[in-house]
Amino acid sequence: MNKRQILQLVILIIVILAGIRFYIYIxxxxxxxxxGVKTGIVEGFLPISALMSLKKFLLTGIYDYIHPAGLTLLIFFLIISIIFKKSFCSHICPVGFVSETLSHIGLKQRINKYLFHTLTILKYGLLAFFVYIILINLTVSAIESFLNAPYNIIADAKMLQFFTDPSRTTVIVLAVILLLTLISKNVWCRVLCPYGALFGLVSVFSPFKVKRSEENCTGCRKCTAACPNDIQVHTKSRIDTPECFGCFDCVNARNCDDCLKVTSGMNHKLLPYVIAVLLTLTVAGAMTAGLWKSTVTNQEYRRHLNVIDKLSH
Ligand code: SF4
Ligand code: SF4
Ligand code: SF4
Incomplete structure (x- = not known):
């Protein structure tokens, strides 16, 4: 396990503990x-609500007061993806960590890579759908109504219910994704996750890119074998694709010092430390600045919880 994966494991443990605390809270x-006080970490699992509140914030200057931690985390994830490539996916996301770990213990026989590349269009299609609905179609007043609706107020409780009391369809879908992950690398991240697609698209502006020297390359393919996303590193002169996580596992696995480099002044090996410090500072700063704790009272939350099974969009 390398340093970025250790960081992801630590975050996974924090998320599990936050989930247990949230379960007890409910x-x-x-x-x-x-x-007591509801933990804000669980709001990081509400990307649609956060995307809506981001639009509202950009158009009105009003910060979300229902799930402020969700908005703070989304803004942080977008900023680090623009600067440090898709570093949310490679250094933070607990789902990505689980997917990558399962891929390592799975079968070595992989699904045809050309078929896989074609299927990646699915997540961009899903992202386009959400962008159209949220960023283009919905007015600020429609967003305001959604954000203040009971469904959104207890969306984190609904999300927890998704895991603690899954429907038969959920179990089947999760089992299929698990099976596919065992027979092909990172299937959820590469084919289906619209959140990762969003970070991938903004990450094309990052100065952190992998560059291969054709002169020094011996064609050993160690870089390609190390890539969690099956990117054919040994055939490219520069990795510009939004599919690149910015994990730099290819660079760490390289055959010689001069065949692969990262196009940035910063040593890529420092990235896990930088991300960990920035995430800690962001959460601490948001707590101090009042951009973390929801204004929804426990009484109001309880009122909506009592009718959770009747709430829908
Ligand atoms: S693609 Fe999605 S699930 Fe995978 S690491 Fe990125 S955000 Fe997480
Ligand atoms: S690890 Fe280096 S030498 Fe080997 S294929 Fe990749 S770029 Fe070429
Ligand atoms: S190309 Fe290199 S940096 Fe990009 S995802 Fe693959 S291993 Fe990570």
């Missing part, structure tokens, strides 16, 4: 007790 609320 349980205490339901039983009428004093549940």
């Amino acid at each position: 349980d205490v609320l339901r039983s009428g007790g004093d549940a």
